[in-house]
Amino acid sequence: MEKEFIPRITSFVCKWCTYTGADLAGTSRLQYPTSIILLKVLCSSRIDPVFLIKSYLKGADGVLIGGCHPGDCHYETGNYHTRRRFKILTEIFSTLGLPKERLRLSWISASEGPKFAQVSNEFTDKIENLGPNNARENMFL
């Protein structure tokens, strides 16, 4: 029998909003899949697009970025930069022949524990439908 596919989703989240939102999901005993691998940065603007590409090359099936809602960045305007970089990166992904559906950017505040769980569940379902990442074979680089 074929082994069950459990996606691996590297989730780069900012310390102030989404990481704290994930904490709240835990404190509220909400359930979300083990596919989510949380990686903390201080601000979502620290997330170099290369992190996402690197994640792919190392076998991540999806990448999630979580930051504060626009206007709520702890560092004033950091998440606006994140948003622009994310947009550009999705374009680059298409150019490289990678499905940009495997990337997701979500604004999740510190008080949105349920939203964190919901996004994690939704995105995991989506990646399960897309199947395992075969980036290494398809990548043009």
Place this chain on the structure above:
Amino acid sequence: MKKKIGVYVCECGPNIADKVDIDKIIETVVAANNSENVEIIGDRHKLLCSAAGKVFLEEEIKNKELTHMVVAACSPRDHNSTFINVCKKTELNPYLYKMVNIREHCAWIIPDKDKATNKAIEYIQGGVARVQYQTELIEKKLDTNPDVLVIGGGIAGIEAAISLAGKKRKVTLIERSAVLGGKSVFLKELLPSQAGKEYINKRIKDLTDNENIQVFLNTEIEKIIGFLGNFEIILSDVTNKDKKTEIKTGATIVATGFGLSDVTEFSNINYDTKDEVYTSLEIEKMLSEKGKLKLSSGVPPKKVGLIHCVGRDEKKYCSQICCNYMMKIANYFKKQSAKIEVKEFYKDLCLPHKDDQKLFNLTKKNGVDLVRIKEVSLNGTKIKYSRIDGTIEENEFDMVVVAPPIIPSDSTKNLSEILDIPLDEFGFFQEAHLSTNPVGTSTDGIFIIGNAQGPRGISNSILMAHAASGQIRTQLIPGEQIVPEVKVSEVLEAFCMGCKNCIDVCCYGAIYFDEIKGISVVNEAICRGCGNCVASCPSGSIRLKHFTNEQIYQEVIEALK
């Protein structure tokens, strides 16, 4: 040197111990990482944040001569600082320790024990990989100057200066006009009904009598450099630009007040200077100077129309204080003579303070006709309006009072460039956070209070003055040093190509350009460590300490294995 990494799993009572197999975790992590160069020491403890737990960790670090430490427990938000303090009691640099959250992000979200155990192993493996690439960071201490500069001598600035000044904290207050008190000196009454002028004049006297406050009139700020605790400032005389004063402070408060928009710029308001149309501030001045409200012919008015909300739709914000003071003005007329017919035209009423309802009831009791309208236009002293039910009416008045919108003070734009503090969409100073820190700005040590931040009344302005002075008092304690953030960015000289991308994205102005070397340089005292510049650097020549690419990669790669 062989690395000795201590990995300690906290049981957190039953919270973690019941949900994951801690022994299996330790066994797996030790087996996976032990090598020629790395020795893993794994152990568990009932409650690491307890007094006994802290002693246990301290002993482990000392006795086993750990080079690195990983603590797998709750969220770092709960106890990261606890374990940093443990490290500080030992030889282990706290930046060679890493906390892994296996409670909120693992034990509490995964009901299946096997799956939760595997998840915990994955996270701890990431932590063990990352901690080996972390480097020692040394916290530096800086002397600070507790003194404060207050820009603006209105009521907000005066209150802030008085609140802050003391034996160990000198305050310099500058005012670009020749008088203190700002616009509040024109007010006959403050709301709800206490004497206005007397209060303001008393506070001006308190200010000028205070030996710890130095007041400069006709003075503007010309230049400011530095950071929280150490600002160097040049002031210049408005009447004689060459007359300059240099001062040093630890913080700066911007209390530059507001301006009033010219109401005739709005298409629905049309009148001539000879018409009996006054702005609210002109009414206050008339009452203060002449003691009575009269038409220019010298006779008192018989029929007065008051228009609220002028320009609100165009400006796209509510000026907050107009409803309040327009009722006050309506009552001025009624107090002068109950026979004066007073009509107020408003679109919405904004009465947020606890005494406002009383004022509203009084206004109605005094016989003021409050008319809710959809649209209004003024031609001379003729007011045409559509009621909320759609009926259109027109009345002729012999005096009209309009409430102009509060706009940023005309110095705001220039000041924003000097201070490097951004403005919001309306042109007021942009606060650090509208709900959580409305007096802070993008620069530590620079605060905005009163109408400089947005329209508000006197009580709220005073509240902000105290909020800012409170923050300054906790941030700059006379005689104490401050420890600036150590997780800051640094530019690797050899790789920087001088594109200045980083300077563009930094919202703190923490990066400057060294023209001689042609490279960007980070001012570590200003940098807050968000890492935006790192992601913006095309040549990869900026490093954010403690969040380097390598550290993050190692964590990702290990977690993905």
